[in-house]
Amino acid sequence: IEVAGMMLCAILSDTLNLQGPTTTEWDRQMVTVLSEIAQVEDVQLLATQLFNAKSKELADMSVHGLVTGDQKSFSFETEHFEGDVGFAVVETTNDAVIIDRLEDLLAEILACKKEREFSVMFLAVVNIVSLKGTLLLCGPAEVSLARAAFPDGISNEGSTLMDLGKRVSRKKDYIPAITQAIQGGWSKPKN
Numbered sequence: 177i178e179v180a181g182m183m184l185c186a187i188l189s190d191t192l193n194l195q196g197p198t199t200t201e202w203d204r205q206m207v208t209v210l211s212e213i214a215q216v217e218d219v220q221l222l223a224t225q226l227f228n229a230k231s232k233e234l235a236d237m238s239v240h241g242l243v244t245g246d247q248k249s250f251s252f253e254t255e256h257f258e259g260d261v262g263f264a265v266v267e268t269t270n271d272a273v274i275i276d277r278l279e280d281l282l283a284e285i286l287a288c289k290k291e292r293e294f295s296v297m298f299l300a301v302v303n304i305v306s307l308k309g310t311l312l313l314c315g316p317a318e319v320s321l322a323r324a325a326f327p328d329g330i331s332n333e334g335s336t337l338m339d340l341g342k343r344v345s346r347k348k349d350y351i352p353a354i355t356q357a358i359q360g361g362w363s364k365p366k367n
Contacts, residue, residue: 177213184211194266198347221232242277250355255361261296266302285297296312298350309344312337
């Protein structure tokens with residue numbers, strides 16, 4: 177029963193309660209089977225409790241933990257750009273609590289970018305309830321690449337945040353668009 181419960185929670189977390197773009201029919205079937213085995217009567221309630229617990233933990237996490245916790249690196253070599261793009265994601269039920277720490281997060285993204293020798297570094301804050309993504313932009317290279325990858329994204333006045341609308345998945349939404357922009361001829365600004 178316990179293992180089925182843990183597997184159920186893992187699927188709910190990974191698929192954003194079966195609402196994310198990476199959700200498969202197999203995920204849906206497994207949630208049905210595992211919820212029966214684990215004797216979970218209300219999967220929605222379980223998902224809500226799971227996400228609230230995760231978000232409470234994130235609200236108290238250091239900016240270093242937020243920037244490096246779920247971070248991946250992607251290497252590119254094209255005619256116009258050669259380098260690594262760091263991409264971190266924070267999934268939460270309350271994106272405002274994370275974004276309220278914008279200045280500290282931007283400083284940490286820059287520090288991480290330098291430490292790991294990334295050419296470009298992004299942090300996406302994903303609201304897992306409203307299924308909306310916000311990209312934090314720490315410098316000119318990030319602003320330039322974000323605008324090339326997400327031309328319909330809406331930036332704030334200081335160009336430190338970009339509203340990505342319903343884009344929530346690094347694997348399905350973010351990295352494919354960034355890859356397309358880079359392979360399409362994007363080059364890092366000189367400054």
